[in-house]
Amino acid sequence: xxxxxxxxxxxxxxxxxxxxxxxxxxxxxxxxxxxxxxxxxxxxxxxxxxxxxxxxxxxxxxxxxxxxxxxxxxxxxxxxxxxxxxxxxxxxxxxxxxxxxxxxxxxxxx
Numbered sequence: 876x877x878x879x880x881x882x883x884x885x886x887x888x889x890x891x892x893x894x895x896x897x898x899x900x901x902x903x904x905x906x907x908x909x910x911x912x913x914x915x916x917x918x919x920x921x922x923x924x925x926x927x928x929x930x931x932x933x934x935x936x937x938x939x940x941x942x943x944x945x946x947x948x949x950x951x952x953x954x955x956x957x958x959x960x961x962x963x964x965x966x967x968x969x970x971x972x973x974x975x976x977x978x979x980x981x982x983x984x985x
Contacts, residue, residue, distance in 0.1 A: 896908050897968075897969075897975055897976060897977050897978040898978060899915075899919065899957070899966055899968060899978045901918050901919035901920070901957075904918035904919070905918075906918050906919065906968075906975060907975070908975060908976065909974055909975060910974070910975040911973055911974060911975075912953070912970055912973055915955070915968060915975060919957060922955035922956055922957050922968070923956050923957060923958040923965075924955070924956045925953060925954070925955050925956075926953070926954045926955075926956075927951060927952070927953050927954075928951070928952050928954065929949045929950065929951050929952075930949070930950050930952065931947050931948070931949055932947070932948050932949075932950055933945055933946070933947055933948075934946045934947075934948055950971060951971075951972075952969055952970065952971055953969070953970040954967050954968070954969050954970075955967070955968045955969075955970070956968075956981075958984040958985065959984055960984045960985075961983060961984055961985060962983075962984075963983070963984055964980040964981060964982065964983055964984070965980070965981045965982060965983070965984050966978055966979070966980060966981070967979045967980075967981055
């Protein structure tokens with residue numbers, strides 16, 4: 876019985892991994908997952924910098940029992956960096972197909 880009581884919290888932690896939603900606070904506004912570039916611009920203003928990058932992704936399709944085809948697909952991402960000053964960390968907002976997918980903190984602003 877004692878081992879069951881000890882194992883229950885561990886099992887619960889393994890069943891529900893944390894979900895990380897992307898969100899960014901800009902003054903009194905918050906933008907989060909799925910926001911468009913226009914929504915982010917309207918709420919947060921123009922970023923300090925914008926970068927575009929392409930990432931190659933290999934997709935495999937099964938065509939028969941032991942056969943498959945490979946296709947290379949290029950995804951384009953936009954990274955916008957917001958600098959909110961020396962008292963806050965800079966934020967890098969990533970868009971995929973025009974939708975917000977990630978917000979990451981970097982070093983302190985300047």
